[in-house]
Amino acid sequence: MKTVGDVGERKLIEIMLGHLTPMPGMPVPFWDDVMAVGLGDGRAVVLNTDMLVWETDIPRGMTHLQAARKAVVMNFSDLGAKGVPPLAFLSSLGLPRETPVEAVEEMARGFEAGVREHGGYVIGGDTNEARDIIISGVALGVGEESKLMTRDGAKPGDILVVTGLFGETAAAFKILLEGYEAPKGIADTILKSVYMPKAKVMEGVALAGSGAVSASIDSSDGLAMSLHDLSRSSGVGFRLDSLPVSQRAQAFAEHVGLDAGDLALYGGEEYELVFTVKPHALNEAVDSLKFVGCEPMVIGEVTASRRIVFMEEGVERAVGKGGWDHFKGA
Amino acid sequence: MKTVGDVGERKLIEIMLGHLTPMPGMPVPFWDDVMAVGLGDGRAVVLNTDMLVWETDIPRGMTHLQAARKAVVMNFSDLGAKGVPPLAFLSSLGLPRETPVEAVEEMARGFEAGVREHGGYVIGGDTNEARDIIISGVALGVGEESKLMTRDGAKPGDILVVTGLFGETAAAFKILLEGYEAPKGIADTILKSVYMPKAKVMEGVALAGSGAVSASIDSSDGLAMSLHDLSRSSGVGFRLDSLPVSQRAQAFAEHVGLDAGDLALYGGEEYELVFTVKPHALNEAVDSLKFVGCEPMVIGEVTASRRIVFMEEGVERAVGKGGWDHFKGA
Numbered sequence: 001m002k003t004v005g006d007v008g009e010r011k012l013i014e015i016m017l018g019h020l021t022p023m024p025g026m027p028v029p030f031w032d033d034v035m036a037v038g039l040g041d042g043r044a045v046v047l048n049t050d051m052l053v054w055e056t057d058i059p060r061g062m063t064h065l066q067a068a069r070k071a072v073v074m075n076f077s078d079l080g081a082k083g084v085p086p087l088a089f090l091s092s093l094g095l096p097r098e099t100p101v102e103a104v105e106e107m108a109r110g111f112e113a114g115v116r117e118h119g120g121y122v123i124g125g126d127t128n129e130a131r132d133i134i135i136s137g138v139a140l141g142v143g144e145e146s147k148l149m150t151r152d153g154a155k156p157g158d159i160l161v162v163t164g165l166f167g168e169t170a171a172a173f174k175i176l177l178e179g180y181e182a183p184k185g186i187a188d189t190i191l192k193s194v195y196m197p198k199a200k201v202m203e204g205v206a207l208a209g210s211g212a213v214s215a216s217i218d219s220s221d222g223l224a225m226s227l228h229d230l231s232r233s234s235g236v237g238f239r240l241d242s243l244p245v246s247q248r249a250q251a252f253a254e255h256v257g258l259d260a261g262d263l264a265l266y267g268g269e270e271y272e273l274v275f276t277v278k279p280h281a282l283n284e285a286v287d288s289l290k291f292v293g294c295e296p297m298v299i300g301e302v303t304a305s306r307r308i309v310f311m312e313e314g315v316e317r318a319v320g321k322g323g324w325d326h327f328k329g330a
Numbered sequence: 331m332k333t334v335g336d337v338g339e340r341k342l343i344e345i346m347l348g349h350l351t352p353m354p355g356m357p358v359p360f361w362d363d364v365m366a367v368g369l370g371d372g373r374a375v376v377l378n379t380d381m382l383v384w385e386t387d388i389p390r391g392m393t394h395l396q397a398a399r400k401a402v403v404m405n406f407s408d409l410g411a412k413g414v415p416p417l418a419f420l421s422s423l424g425l426p427r428e429t430p431v432e433a434v435e436e437m438a439r440g441f442e443a444g445v446r447e448h449g450g451y452v453i454g455g456d457t458n459e460a461r462d463i464i465i466s467g468v469a470l471g472v473g474e475e476s477k478l479m480t481r482d483g484a485k486p487g488d489i490l491v492v493t494g495l496f497g498e499t500a501a502a503f504k505i506l507l508e509g510y511e512a513p514k515g516i517a518d519t520i521l522k523s524v525y526m527p528k529a530k531v532m533e534g535v536a537l538a539g540s541g542a543v544s545a546s547i548d549s550s551d552g553l554a555m556s557l558h559d560l561s562r563s564s565g566v567g568f569r570l571d572s573l574p575v576s577q578r579a580q581a582f583a584e585h586v587g588l589d590a591g592d593l594a595l596y597g598g599e600e601y602e603l604v605f606t607v608k609p610h611a612l613n614e615a616v617d618s619l620k621f622v623g624c625e626p627m628v629i630g631e632v633t634a635s636r637r638i639v640f641m642e643e644g645v646e647r648a649v650g651k652g653g654w655d656h657f658k659g660a
Contacts, residue, residue, distance in 0.1 A: 004425050019439050088365070101345060123365040132461050136379070
């Protein structure tokens with residue numbers, strides 16, 4: 001008898017979808033970052049739900065406030081990646097009876113911190129008894145259907161762009177889970193990338209306004225996996241000409257003898273936007289981001305072949321998935 | 331240091347609300363069955379979220395399909411109680427690695443069964459690793475703001491009505507949790523009230539259309555607790571003239587020597603609507619329900635005093651809360 005550990009998260013979702021009737025006219029297809037329902041007037045309600053389970057998802061040293069804030073950030077990030085401003089957050093909490101009330105108060109403050117950063121509100125939720133702390137979050141926004149930046153619009157020749165640099169969360173997990181040590185002076189900042197992640201929500205809303213984007217995703221499962229997801233949804237491939245490695249991730253990698261490129265590609269729990277821009281529309285995309293203080297980085301191009309490769313000094317390297325998969329581990 | 335077990339669910343939510351900024355212009359206040367966000371055109375997105383935790387919420391003998399279907403029913407019931415037709419359901423699943431894939435397929439079939447009964451669709455969700463099976467569900471609907479049947483509109487003199495009879499789920503839990511035995515011939519039907527609960531969604535939508543209702547709630551926390559919730563939100567009390575006890579609950583109570591009225595008042599996990607109707611509008615309410623095959627039952631009247639009493643053969647009995655409270659037990 002096969003278990004969910006045998007088949008992994010993605011296969012499991014595929015199996016479940018086989019039993020479900022798709023809603024006709026869904027503004028966003030299955031396998032995108034969010035779910036959406038058309039409102040009949042050109043707008044769509046856009047939703048996302050993600051669950052944090054204390055034992056498996058909360059790293060050592062993360063506070064209750066940070067965990068709750070992260071539940072907001074991760075859910076709002078998916079809305080941002082579609083270009084939709086988040087309006088509201090719902091939290092469904094599972095709590096062991098012996099949880100201190102103070103910890104729950106910290107979580108309430110964390111939800112509030114998360115929503116206020118993005119101009120939204122916590123509009124409710126519920127609480128339940130559970131063996132472990134469970135934070136199931138729901139983000140809600142309303143967006144124009146025609147401006148939703150789905151995963152499936154990338155075309156060969158489009159330009160591949162990211163909103164920031166990668167690798168710090170991967171470095172942080174090496175420190176937290178595998179006992180690596182960071183060079184002095186940057187350890188705290190590296191850990192902060194995991195404890196206090198930032199979502200590029202305004203950036204996504206600005207990009208949607210530019211009309212320049214053909215496909216978009218957030219990098220919560222890691223840069224490589226995000227590219228594979230865009231590849232699958234759009235039926236295209238990517239040629240990376242450079243890797244967007246953060247300087248701190250680079251310094252960490254050199255210090256401990258790891259490959260900085262691997263940290264950038266195969267991390268996760270970081271919330272940059274990975275998107276493709278129609279050729280000739282790069283200026284519009286870049287300008288829209290400037291207004292919100294973001295300097296994007298062009299890292300490659302969309303290709304017709306469905307392969308994902310990195311051109312390193314003229315030599316082609318295949319970029320495997322290697323992203324994070326619930327149940328199967330890294 | 332106080333724990334959530336010390337303070338209980340309702341106090342815990344109160345404490346959390348103290349840390350949250352309310353969204354301005356919420357179409358439905360905190361402490362109602364659902365959350366809502368105005369769409370600016372007279373409509374509101376209406377949401378509800380409820381979590382089922384296998385160990386604490388799923389009774390012996392309930393299948394994976396039934397548990398998943400119930401997750402839909404309980405969430406859709408809250409929308410129905412506000413008069414809003416449910417459009418979509420999202421499921422966020424926590425699953426232990428060793429969960430058989432077949433169990434997850436059963437859950438997918440259960441979600442599908444639940445939504446199809448009410449004309450909705452499963453539009454997505456996510457899966458996560460957890461120590462116990464967790465089903466966190468979200469229901470989504472869109473309704474006219476002015477027709478939302480909130481908890482806070484009951485006025486003295488309004489008529490108190492329910493959509494059906496009570497007590498079977500309480501009897502079922504006596505059998506499942508306390509070892510009572512039902513008389514032959516009705517045990518299966520009584521258990522079915524827990525395994526395959528029915529939500530009165532169409533009934534709520536019909537009632538909202540009638541315009542006759544001043545306040546409404548679903549009875550998921552038990553009839554007595556529903557009355558206390560309406561009392562708190564509307565600032566009124568109730569005088570019950572009869573108790574809506576199901577014949578099967580009555581037969582069970584007589585068989586095992588329990589009070590049938592207690593079963594009807596202090597059950598839970600049953601999804602009738604408990605609502606108040608403006609005086610002189612009872613016919614409109616009853617007629618609207620007839621069209622969807624429902625025969626409502628008048629059980630009392632709204633009073634100015636905030637007490638909740640049952641007039642039994644001329645003697646007044648106070649109806650305490652006694653409803654189900656997470657963390658604190660019954």
